[in-house]
Amino acid sequence: MITSIHGTLEATGADHAIIQVGGFGIRVFAPSSTLNRLSEPGMEVTLATHFHMREDGISLYGFFKAADRDAFEQLIGVSGVGPKVALAILSIMDASAFYQAIAEEDQQRLGLAKGVGKKLAAHLILELKGKLPSLAALGGSDATPAAGKIQAEALEALMGLGFSTAEAQTALAKIPQDKPMTLEEQVTFALRSFSR
Known part of the structure:
Protein backbone atom coordinates (compact mmCIF):
# COMPACT_ATOMS: atom_id res chain seq x y z
CA MET A 1 0.00 0.00 0.00
CA PHE A 64 16.17 3.24 6.73
CA LYS A 65 16.66 0.25 4.42
CA ALA A 66 14.10 -1.69 2.39
CA ALA A 67 15.80 -4.92 3.54
CA ASP A 68 14.93 -4.05 7.15
CA ARG A 69 11.30 -3.47 6.14
CA ASP A 70 11.26 -6.86 4.42
CA ALA A 71 12.67 -8.52 7.55
CA PHE A 72 9.98 -6.76 9.63
CA GLU A 73 7.26 -8.13 7.32
CA GLN A 74 8.69 -11.64 7.61
CA LEU A 75 8.83 -11.35 11.39
CA ILE A 76 5.22 -10.22 11.81
CA GLY A 77 4.19 -13.10 9.56
CA VAL A 78 5.29 -15.52 12.29
CA SER A 79 2.55 -16.45 14.75
CA GLY A 80 3.13 -14.87 18.14
CA VAL A 81 5.26 -12.02 16.77
CA GLY A 82 3.70 -8.59 16.63
CA PRO A 83 5.09 -5.29 15.41
CA LYS A 84 6.48 -4.39 18.86
CA VAL A 85 8.67 -7.52 19.07
CA ALA A 86 9.69 -7.20 15.41
CA LEU A 87 10.83 -3.61 16.06
CA ALA A 88 12.73 -4.75 19.16
CA ILE A 89 14.65 -7.30 17.09
CA LEU A 90 15.42 -4.81 14.32
CA SER A 91 16.49 -2.25 16.93
CA ILE A 92 19.49 -4.39 17.89
CA MET A 93 20.37 -5.83 14.46
CA ASP A 94 19.79 -5.02 10.82
CA ALA A 95 18.23 -7.43 8.32
CA SER A 96 21.56 -9.03 7.40
CA ALA A 97 22.46 -9.71 11.02
CA PHE A 98 18.94 -11.02 11.67
CA TYR A 99 19.12 -13.41 8.70
CA GLN A 100 22.57 -14.52 9.88
CA ALA A 101 21.24 -15.19 13.40
CA ILE A 102 18.44 -17.33 11.92
CA ALA A 103 20.83 -19.19 9.58
CA GLU A 104 23.24 -19.90 12.46
CA GLU A 105 20.38 -20.76 14.85
CA ASP A 106 21.76 -18.17 17.26
CA GLN A 107 19.07 -18.12 19.96
CA GLN A 108 21.33 -16.14 22.27
CA ARG A 109 21.63 -13.24 19.81
CA LEU A 110 17.89 -13.21 19.07
CA GLY A 111 17.25 -13.26 22.82
CA LEU A 112 19.00 -9.90 23.21
CA ALA A 113 15.85 -8.19 21.89
CA LYS A 114 13.19 -7.06 24.36
CA GLY A 115 10.33 -9.53 24.48
CA VAL A 116 12.27 -12.41 22.92
CA GLY A 117 12.90 -15.31 25.26
CA LYS A 118 14.40 -18.71 24.52
CA LYS A 119 11.04 -20.15 23.48
CA LEU A 120 10.27 -17.37 20.98
CA ALA A 121 13.84 -17.38 19.63
CA ALA A 122 13.56 -21.13 18.96
CA HIS A 123 10.13 -20.59 17.35
CA LEU A 124 11.53 -17.88 15.06
CA ILE A 125 14.36 -20.14 13.94
CA LEU A 126 11.98 -23.04 13.33
CA GLU A 127 9.54 -20.88 11.33
CA LEU A 128 12.03 -18.83 9.31
CA LYS A 129 15.07 -21.06 8.69
CA GLY A 130 15.30 -21.72 4.97
CA LYS A 131 12.62 -19.13 4.13
CA LEU A 132 14.82 -16.04 4.28
CA PRO A 133 16.99 -14.51 1.55
CA SER A 134 20.59 -15.64 1.52
CA LEU A 135 23.23 -13.28 2.87
CA ALA A 136 24.87 -13.31 -0.57
CA ALA A 137 21.65 -11.91 -2.07
CA LEU A 138 21.85 -9.04 0.40
CA GLY A 139 25.48 -8.37 -0.40
CA GLY A 140 26.73 -9.99 2.80
CA SER A 141 26.44 -8.76 6.33
CA ASP A 142 28.23 -5.93 8.03
CA ALA A 143 28.10 -7.99 11.20
CA THR A 144 30.75 -10.57 11.84
CA PRO A 145 29.72 -14.00 13.11
CA ALA A 146 31.27 -13.05 16.45
CA ALA A 147 29.18 -9.86 16.74
CA GLY A 148 26.24 -11.67 18.33
CA LYS A 149 28.47 -13.34 20.88
CA ILE A 150 30.13 -10.01 21.75
CA GLN A 151 26.73 -8.39 22.25
CA ALA A 152 25.60 -11.31 24.44
CA GLU A 153 28.77 -10.93 26.53
CA ALA A 154 28.14 -7.17 26.82
CA LEU A 155 24.60 -7.91 28.05
CA GLU A 156 25.97 -10.30 30.68
CA ALA A 157 28.61 -7.76 31.75
CA LEU A 158 26.00 -5.01 32.22
CA MET A 159 23.76 -7.37 34.18
CA GLY A 160 26.79 -8.28 36.32
CA LEU A 161 27.17 -4.57 37.09
CA GLY A 162 23.65 -4.55 38.53
CA PHE A 163 21.56 -3.35 35.58
CA SER A 164 18.33 -5.18 34.79
CA THR A 165 18.02 -7.18 31.57
CA ALA A 166 15.64 -4.55 30.16
CA GLU A 167 18.01 -1.67 31.01
CA ALA A 168 20.97 -3.49 29.47
CA GLN A 169 19.01 -4.38 26.32
CA THR A 170 17.85 -0.78 25.91
CA ALA A 171 21.40 0.55 26.25
CA LEU A 172 22.81 -2.01 23.80
CA ALA A 173 20.04 -1.23 21.28
CA LYS A 174 21.44 2.31 21.02
CA ILE A 175 24.76 1.06 19.63
CA PRO A 176 25.07 2.09 15.96
CA GLN A 177 24.82 -0.95 13.68
CA ASP A 178 27.18 0.51 11.08
CA LYS A 179 30.19 0.49 13.45
CA PRO A 180 31.49 -2.85 14.73
CA MET A 181 32.58 -2.51 18.37
CA THR A 182 34.65 -4.64 20.70
CA LEU A 183 33.19 -5.93 23.97
CA GLU A 184 34.86 -3.12 25.93
CA GLU A 185 33.59 -0.47 23.50
CA GLN A 186 30.02 -1.81 23.73
CA VAL A 187 30.04 -1.83 27.54
CA THR A 188 31.55 1.68 27.64
CA PHE A 189 28.97 2.96 25.14
CA ALA A 190 26.14 1.43 27.19
CA LEU A 191 27.46 2.87 30.46
CA ARG A 192 27.66 6.33 28.87
CA SER A 193 24.05 6.02 27.70
CA PHE A 194 22.97 5.35 31.30
CA SER A 195 24.58 8.60 32.46
CA ARG A 196 22.66 10.73 29.92
Missing part, protein backbone atom coordinates in the same frame (compact mmCIF):
# COMPACT_ATOMS: atom_id res chain seq x y z
CA ILE A 2 2.35 2.75 1.26
CA THR A 3 5.87 1.52 0.59
CA SER A 4 7.85 4.66 1.37
CA ILE A 5 7.54 8.10 2.89
CA HIS A 6 9.51 11.24 2.08
CA GLY A 7 9.18 14.41 4.09
CA THR A 8 10.60 16.67 6.76
CA LEU A 9 11.40 15.34 10.22
CA GLU A 10 9.32 17.21 12.79
CA ALA A 11 10.22 15.27 15.96
CA THR A 12 11.23 11.87 17.32
CA GLY A 13 9.93 9.93 20.31
CA ALA A 14 11.07 6.76 22.04
CA ASP A 15 9.55 4.51 19.37
CA HIS A 16 8.45 6.82 16.55
CA ALA A 17 9.17 9.83 14.37
CA ILE A 18 6.75 12.51 13.20
CA ILE A 19 7.31 13.26 9.52
CA GLN A 20 5.69 16.29 7.89
CA VAL A 21 4.30 15.39 4.46
CA GLY A 22 2.04 17.73 2.48
CA GLY A 23 0.88 19.62 5.55
CA PHE A 24 0.23 16.48 7.61
CA GLY A 25 2.34 15.22 10.52
CA ILE A 26 2.51 11.44 10.14
CA ARG A 27 3.58 9.24 13.05
CA VAL A 28 5.92 6.53 11.80
CA PHE A 29 6.95 3.81 14.27
CA ALA A 30 10.54 2.70 13.77
CA PRO A 31 13.30 0.60 15.35
CA SER A 32 15.84 2.52 17.41
CA SER A 33 18.49 1.78 14.76
CA THR A 34 16.46 3.99 12.37
CA LEU A 35 15.49 6.60 14.98
CA ASN A 36 19.16 7.05 15.97
CA ARG A 37 19.85 8.27 12.42
CA LEU A 38 17.06 10.85 12.55
CA SER A 39 18.82 13.48 14.60
CA GLU A 40 17.91 16.93 13.34
CA PRO A 41 14.32 18.20 13.21
CA GLY A 42 13.89 19.89 9.85
CA MET A 43 16.02 17.36 7.96
CA GLU A 44 14.58 15.66 4.87
CA VAL A 45 14.07 11.93 5.33
CA THR A 46 13.02 9.02 3.17
CA LEU A 47 12.03 5.75 4.81
CA ALA A 48 10.88 2.40 3.43
CA THR A 49 7.53 1.72 5.10
CA HIS A 50 5.06 -1.00 6.04
CA PHE A 51 1.38 -0.03 6.32
CA HIS A 52 -0.17 -2.17 9.07
CA MET A 53 -3.94 -2.53 9.53
CA ARG A 54 -5.56 -4.11 12.57
CA GLU A 55 -9.03 -4.09 14.08
CA ASP A 56 -8.06 -1.38 16.55
CA GLY A 57 -6.32 0.95 14.09
CA ILE A 58 -3.73 1.49 11.42
CA SER A 59 -0.02 2.18 11.86
CA LEU A 60 2.90 3.05 9.64
CA TYR A 61 6.33 1.52 10.32
CA GLY A 62 9.47 3.02 8.80
CA PHE A 63 12.98 1.74 8.12
